[in-house]
Amino acid sequence: MTDDRVRYDQARYVEDGQYEPLLSQKDLTRVEIGNGNDADDAATAGETAAVDSPLPDDLTRDSLELPALSEPELARHYTRLSQMIYGIDSGPYPLGSCTMKYNPKFTEDVAAFPSAAVHPDRSERSIQGTLEVLYRLQDYLGRIGGMDAVTLQPPAGAAGEFVGIRVAAAYHEYNGEGHRDEVIVPESAHGTNFATAALGGYDVVSLPSDDAGRVDLDALEAALSENTAALMLTNPNTLGLFERDIEVIAEMVHDVGGLLYYDGANLNALLGRARPGDMGFDVMHYNVHKTFATPHGGGGPGAGPVGVVEDLEPFLPAPRVRKAGADDESDAASAGRTYELFDPDNTIGKVHGYQGNWLVLLKAFAYIARLGDAGLTDASAMAVLNANYLASQIEYEVPYEPFHHEFVASAGEQDAADVAKRMLDYGVHPPTTKWPEIVPEALMTEPTEVESKATLDRLAGAFNAVAEEDDETLADAPERTAARRIDQTTAARNPRLSWHALEESSGQ
Amino acid sequence: MDDSRPTGSPYAPHTDEERAAMLEVIGTDTVTELFDVPSAVRFDDEFGIDARSERETRRFVRSILERNDDLVELLGRGHYGYYVPSLVDHLADRSEYLTSYTQYQPEVSQGFLQALFEYQSLLVELTGLEVANCSMYDAATALGEAATLADRVRETSGTRVLVPDLLREGRRGTLENYVAGTDLSIETYPTADATVDLAALEDAVDEDVVMLYAENPTVRGTIEERLADVATLATDAEALFVLGSDPIALSLLERPADVGADVVVGDASVLGLPTSYGMGLGLFATREDYLRQVPGRLVGASEDATDRRAFTLTLQTREQHIRRERATSNICTNQAWVALRTAMHAAVLGPDGLVELATRGVTRARDLAAELDELEGVTAPVHDRHHLREFVVDVDQAATDVAGALEQRGYAVHVVGEHELQICVAGVPEETLGQFSEEFAEVVR
Numbered sequence: 037m038t039d040d041r042v043r044y045d046q047a048r049y050v051e052d053g054q055y056e057p058l059l060s061q062k063d064l065t066r067v068e069i070g071n072g073n074d075a076d077d078a079a080t081a082g083e084t085a086a087v088d089s090p091l092p093d094d095l096t097r098d099s100l101e102l103p104a105l106s107e108p109e110l111a112r113h114y115t116r117l118s119q120m121i122y123g124i125d126s127g128p129y130p131l132g133s134c135t136m137k138y139n140p141k142f143t144e145d146v147a148a149f150p151s152a153a154v155h156p157d158r159s160e161r162s163i164q165g166t167l168e169v170l171y172r173l174q175d176y177l178g179r180i181g182g183m184d185a186v187t188l189q190p191p192a193g194a195a196g197e198f199v200g201i202r203v204a205a206a207y208h209e210y211n212g213e214g215h216r217d218e219v220i221v222p223e224s225a226h227g228t229n230f231a232t233a234a235l236g237g238y239d240v241v242s243l244p245s246d247d248a249g250r251v252d253l254d255a256l257e258a259a260l261s262e263n264t265a266a267l268m269l270t271n272p273n274t275l276g277l278f279e280r281d282i283e284v285i286a287e288m289v290h291d292v293g294g295l296l297y298y299d300g301a302n303l304n305a306l307l308g309r310a311r312p313g314d315m316g317f318d319v320m321h322y323n324v325h326k327t328f329a330t331p332h333g334g335g336g337p338g339a340g341p342v343g344v345v346e347d348l349e350p351f352l353p354a355p356r357v358r359k360a361g362a363d364d365e366s367d368a369a370s371a372g373r374t375y376e377l378f379d380p381d382n383t384i385g386k387v388h389g390y391q392g393n394w395l396v397l398l399k400a401f402a403y404i405a406r407l408g409d410a411g412l413t414d415a416s417a418m419a420v421l422n423a424n425y426l427a428s429q430i431e432y433e434v435p436y437e438p439f440h441h442e443f444v445a446s447a448g449e450q451d452a453a454d455v456a457k458r459m460l461d462y463g464v465h466p467p468t469t470k471w472p473e474i475v476p477e478a479l480m481t482e483p484t485e486v487e488s489k490a491t492l493d494r495l496a497g498a499f500n501a502v503a504e505e506d507d508e509t510l511a512d513a514p515e516r517t518a519a520r521r522i523d524q525t526t527a528a529r530n531p532r533l534s535w536h537a538l539e540e541s542s543g544q
Numbered sequence: 545m546d547d548s549r550p551t552g553s554p555y556a557p558h559t560d561e562e563r564a565a566m567l568e569v570i571g572t573d574t575v576t577e578l579f580d581v582p583s584a585v586r587f588d589d590e591f592g593i594d595a596r597s598e599r600e601t602r603r604f605v606r607s608i609l610e611r612n613d614d615l616v617e618l619l620g621r622g623h624y625g626y627y628v629p630s631l632v633d634h635l636a637d638r639s640e641y642l643t644s645y646t647q648y649q650p651e652v653s654q655g656f657l658q659a660l661f662e663y664q665s666l667l668v669e670l671t672g673l674e675v676a677n678c679s680m681y682d683a684a685t686a687l688g689e690a691a692t693l694a695d696r697v698r699e700t701s702g703t704r705v706l707v708p709d710l711l712r713e714g715r716r717g718t719l720e721n722y723v724a725g726t727d728l729s730i731e732t733y734p735t736a737d738a739t740v741d742l743a744a745l746e747d748a749v750d751e752d753v754v755m756l757y758a759e760n761p762t763v764r765g766t767i768e769e770r771l772a773d774v775a776t777l778a779t780d781a782e783a784l785f786v787l788g789s790d791p792i793a794l795s796l797l798e799r800p801a802d803v804g805a806d807v808v809v810g811d812a813s814v815l816g817l818p819t820s821y822g823m824g825l826g827l828f829a830t831r832e833d834y835l836r837q838v839p840g841r842l843v844g845a846s847e848d849a850t851d852r853r854a855f856t857l858t859l860q861t862r863e864q865h866i867r868r869e870r871a872t873s874n875i876c877t878n879q880a881w882v883a884l885r886t887a888m889h890a891a892v893l894g895p896d897g898l899v900e901l902a903t904r905g906v907t908r909a910r911d912l913a914a915e916l917d918e919l920e921g922v923t924a925p926v927h928d929r930h931h932l933r934e935f936v937v938d939v940d941q942a943a944t945d946v947a948g949a950l951e952q953r954g955y956a957v958h959v960v961g962e963h964e965l966q967i968c969v970a971g972v973p974e975e976t977l978g979q980f981s982e983e984f985a986e987v988v989r
């Protein structure tokens with residue numbers, strides 16, 4: 037193998053034979069807390085200091101031991117750590133199902149507007165701007181998903197699923213059908229779907245797919261019953277395939293009195309082309325950190341607004357935002373309100389302490405306002421084009437077609453997880469691996485619309501180079517990353533989850 | 545960056561020639577052909593959303609947000625507006641932190657993993673409990689997760705979860721939804737003078753209780769004085785004692801492990817986030833006994849192939865992507881970047897800075913309450929307790945009138961009763977508190 041690979045070279049800061057040391061290895065200072073401490077005495081004692089407490093001693097802790105470092109030291113620490121992280125701005129990040137698209141910088145500036153920093157307990161009159169943003173975002177999302185009403189409260193996709201499941205439960209209960217105790221989830225669905233249904237107290241009925249990778253209508257028929265509360269689907273599904281029979285599926289679910297839930301993780305494929313509401317879905321979540329480009333932040337925060345059809349509106353979480361004066365216009369006007377909060381009639385209550393991840397919602401609002409119809413429709417088009425082009429350029433087999441914004445290739449005889457590790461050596465982020473299980477050694481790949489043809493060619497080059505390599509090379513990978521292959525077994529067998537635990541295990 | 549409105553996505557780099565070349569390779573004439581969407585469900589309409597240039601978008605959003613009044617917020621009750629040092633914004637905004645995702649490939653995510661490990665360590669130090677996860681969504685959902693943990697680990701057949709009558713509706717309501725799928729039921733126990741009414745609680749506790757929840761400080765800013773006794777009541781009933789708090793309070797108040805807490809939840813974003821309309825960071829820490837029942841992500845230390853210490857997400861068999869319907873929680877995307885900010889803010893303050901910040905919350909609240917108490921027709925604090933950063937004030941007038949008049953003068957305070965206001969000093973500069981106190985005097989005169 038030649039060594040002219042494009043590489044993303046990460047800064048590898050090493051000190052005392054280890055990567056950037058922990059803050060606790062740079063300093064630990066113990067502060068003694070006491071009523072009537074002699075602060076001067078302790079200050080001279082090196083690594084300890086004392087703080088005089090205004091509370092009786094029995095209401096305070098004795099001491100606190102943490103690193104005490106200067107700002108320049110911290111700036112270097114966090115800069116070095118950042119240099120050991122691969123993000124979208126480092127290179128392509130085709131992590132299937134996660135829609136790792138470019139996060140426009142200006143949305144950070146928008147979220148930092150001082151006028152956005154308001155407390156949730158402010159009077160409605162004094163935060164009309166915030167309420168207007170929320171109102172307009174509810175409206176945008178309703179139009180994009182073809183839904184009649186939207187709540188912005190859920191702080192992530194899984195939380196949105198939970199709202200959907202709780203709304204379904206409340207709806208069935210309201211109709212005297214509280215006996216419905218099953219939620220149907222396709223075998224190939226995301227783990228959160230199963231976990232959410234279980235959290236909601238439902239029995240999970242798992243649904244196999246047909247030979248073409250879509251919902252098996254016979255299996256669905258068999259799974260549906262008067263006990264069905266809901267079917268959770270994503271469309272395109274996790275293989276990237278559009279559920280062509282979606283209208284039939286909706287009818288079947290509705291015929292037994294169940295609800296159809298749309299997992300919005302894959303909405304980026306359909307923006308401006310098709311809407312869940314038009315397909316017969318009753319309730320859906322939007323994954324704004326995927327579809328609407330808010331930063332994933334190393335794991336979060338995201339936001340998972342939920343849209344519903346009219347019949348389900350009364351059950352949405354409280355409060356939502358509406359134009360003021362729905363009840364009494366003159367009252368609202370005289371109170372200086374154009375927008376107001378209200379509780380839906382049969383609300384399921386709260387799923388977050390306040391109104392969710394406001395700063396994330398604000399960034400999503402700015403993104404949608406920037407792109408508009410033209411940009412959103414183009415985003416899905418280019419996402420689908422990119423996935424199809426990339427798939428055409430890689431040597432791994434892609435068993436299920438026609439896919440949209442993502443495809444699932446099979447690593448065949450290779451171990452998909454090892455393939456991923458080896459791809460790191462080519463300076464790219466690998467796809468999601470080993471899921472969905474319907475494809476053996478799955479490489480679930482979603483390039484998104486933000487990659488250029490040149491980048492896709494480079495990405496394909498990485499796939500193809502790894503496809504040619506032997507198992508031993510793969511098992512030893514990665515070799516060019518900030519850290520080498522990390523031992524998962526030791527981490528799990530002997531959990532050390534804090535610097536305190538590290539000290540204990542090193543026998544100090 | 546040009547100032548024109550996009551005709552396609554401004555973040556898709558394709559030229560017309562590239563599109564054509566790619567389509568040719570794929571073997572189709574148009575992108576539309578790539579969509580396998582039956583005509584019956586095709587969307588041929590428009591959303592009716594205008595595209596804007598970046599500059600126009602900024603102006604558009606700013607013009608809406610400017611309809612927010614610029615008030616000095618003396619608001620708390622679970623969400624606080626502490627000053628966040630510039631280092632936090634500048635370093636957390638580095639795009640490697642912002643634009644990466646969950647560390648499924650730890651070999652290229654060491655930096656974030658280490659920062660999260662340091663965040664977990666901060667919470668371990670603050671709580672005295674051995675295990676902290678690297679985030680739940682917020683305090684309310686963390687409380688909900690504590691209840692489902694109690695449901696999983698309980699040794700009794702009981703079903704009762706006891707929470708204080710003062711608990712905020714957002715937390716209580718979220719908790720109700722989290723336990724809806726279990727046979728747990730939420731009940732309140734009374735407080736006396738805004739702290740746990742120990743005698744009443746003792747009456748309420750029986751062997752059917754599986755979880756007992758208290759907060760320190762309480763939503764009214766009062767500091768609990770009998771937490772160890774509350775813990776004993778819980779332990780005797782074989783119930784979990786869950787304590788709600790936050791990293792600033794924990795820097796000064798009794799260490800949860802020392803009073804017998806089994807789980808600590810709360811909002812950790814009191815460090816790291818400014819006022820954010822309720823967006824938070826769910827703190828979740830517990831004893832090692834429950835390690836395998838913990839919800840959410842955990843970062844652990846390990847070694848890489850060169851034997852250097854390295855970090856990785858660990859014990860993932862608890863999680864939804866592996867355990868599906870038997871997972872300890874459905875959480876996937878979390879608040880990792882907020883946890884990074886919290887860790888950074890704590891690091892900037894250091895241990896003395898943290899303790900001093902908490903201490904100021906006691907003294908400033910005490911001083912302001914004493915000043916207001918001098919005023920005729922005003923009693924502050926209402927509760928004969930120690931307070932952290934906020935306290936309740938009784939006024940002769942209707943509380944809404946006083947709050948309304950204060951708002952006209954540029955100050956926001958809570959109305960918590962017919963004649964009760966709540967005032968929080970967190971993040972408010974001392975001079976501003978002085979001015980507020982003068983204006984308050986004029987309003988109630």
Ligand SMILES: Cc1ncc(COP(=O)(O)O)c(C=O)c1O
Nearest residue numbers: 133192193194226228301876877
């Ligand atoms: C198909 C699918 N459903 C649901 C989720 C859960 O969303 P979140 O991580 O925002 O909770 C994800 C993403 O991670 C997903 O890929």
